[in-house]
Amino acid sequence: MGRIELKGVQKSFGTTEVIPPLDLQINDGEFVVFVGPSGCGKSTLLRLIAGLEDTSGGNIEIDGKDATALPPAKRGLAMVFQSYALYPHMSVRKNIAFPMRMAKMSPEEQDKRIENAASALNLTDYLDRKPGQLSGGQRQRVAIGRAIVREPSAFLFDEPLSNLDAALRVGMRMEISELHKKLKTTMVYVTHDQVEAMTMADKIVVLQAGVIEQVGSPLELYHTPKNKFVAGFIGSPKMNLIEGAEATKHGATTIGIRPEHLTVSTTEGEWQGTVGVAEHLGSDTFIHIHGIAGCDPMTVRAAGDVAVNHGDTVYLTPDHALIHKFDAAGLRMA
Numbered sequence: 001m002g003r004i005e006l007k008g009v010q011k012s013f014g015t016t017e018v019i020p021p022l023d024l025q026i027n028d029g030e031f032v033v034f035v036g037p038s039g040c041g042k043s044t045l046l047r048l049i050a051g052l053e054d055t056s057g058g059n060i061e062i063d064g065k066d067a068t069a070l071p072p073a074k075r076g077l078a079m080v081f082q083s084y085a086l087y088p089h090m091s092v093r094k095n096i097a098f099p100m101r102m103a104k105m106s107p108e109e110q111d112k113r114i115e116n117a118a119s120a121l122n123l124t125d126y127l128d129r130k131p132g133q134l135s136g137g138q139r140q141r142v143a144i145g146r147a148i149v150r151e152p153s154a155f156l157f158d159e160p161l162s163n164l165d166a167a168l169r170v171g172m173r174m175e176i177s178e179l180h181k182k183l184k185t186t187m188v189y190v191t192h193d194q195v196e197a198m199t200m201a202d203k204i205v206v207l208q209a210g211v212i213e214q215v216g217s218p219l220e221l222y223h224t225p226k227n228k229f230v231a232g233f234i235g236s237p238k239m240n241l242i243e244g245a246e247a248t249k250h251g252a253t254t255i256g257i258r259p260e261h262l263t264v265s266t267t268e269g270e271w272q273g274t275v276g277v278a279e280h281l282g283s284d285t286f287i288h289i290h291g292i293a294g295c296d297p298m299t300v301r302a303a304g305d306v307a308v309n310h311g312d313t314v315y316l317t318p319d320h321a322l323i324h325k326f327d328a329a330g331l332r333m334a
Helices: 042-050 092-102 107-120 136-148 166-183 194-200 218-223 228-233 245-249
Strands: 004-013 016-026 031-035 057-062 077-080 154-158 186-191 203-208 211-216 240-243 254-257 262-265 271-280 284-290 298-303 313-318 324-326
Touching: 004 042, 016 042, 016 057, 016 211, 031 042, 031 194, 042 077, 042 154, 042 186, 077 136, 092 107, 092 136, 107 136, 107 166, 136 166, 166 186, 166 194, 186 194, 194 218, 203 218, 203 228, 211 218, 211 228, 228 240, 228 254, 228 324, 240 245, 240 298, 245 254, 262 298, 284 313
Parallel strands: 031 186, 031 203, 077 154, 154 186
Antiparallel strands: 004 016, 004 057, 203 211, 240 254, 254 324, 262 313, 271 284, 271 313, 284 298
16 A cells, blocks of 8 residues: 556646656655755645646556546545644544544544544644644644544645744654654655755655656765755755866866865865854854865865864865766766
């Protein structure tokens, strides 16, 4: 249960093609994240899978059956949106029960599923409260609970944490990941936040302008990005991309080095620059260095207690074994 396959799926709005034909396989039980910049087509692709948008071409198979023409209710999927869409006059219990009541499920089965979902989501003590009495994170858990009780073959999440503050986002990120491990159900998750993608996914699908740039595990994308776009998108802070003479020395059009693969010294190194902004985060310091040819500014990830100040002259040395090389087309070189 929960295997989704896209074969030549394409979407156009009028004469504008937003998703060129693409193929993608999502295996049973996987946590797959669609990630990319705004307007890259990730939410549209999710809506095509859900049946909320009609395809302009290609086929969508769910558990081996052609679901391309099926309405959303017949696909066996449950979607969780950015908006909680809870009924404010209903209790948490009744909000979670709503899809089961519409399906005319027996009261006994409803109670059983509500208790199971509430237990999984730490909502047991809140079942008799109204949504207005809950925090944003709790309300999002209620929305997830409403999806869980349908016992779908896969969950579809469309930027579900966007309305939460930073601390709640981190907490909910962990809760959704734990939930996936408990339920062992396929989850497809859309986000523009690559940190969410890296920390939650079994498999990441990186999109740009409706095109799949790369599919792989978080560490595959981090260590072996297929092209410059993926290299610059995956990783926080993003990879430094260097052009010009320094890249030519390595036989490439562009070279990349991650901020954590640079060492900084006040006395010696391969590249000399001037400290601009230094972001002190406690455990780490992100230093933005100006004056490095082909990459201005260059970002360095250093220890939290590194002693540098605005305007200091510093020297950088890359770990040569971890330099990425890209050709004129922006593709990874061996």
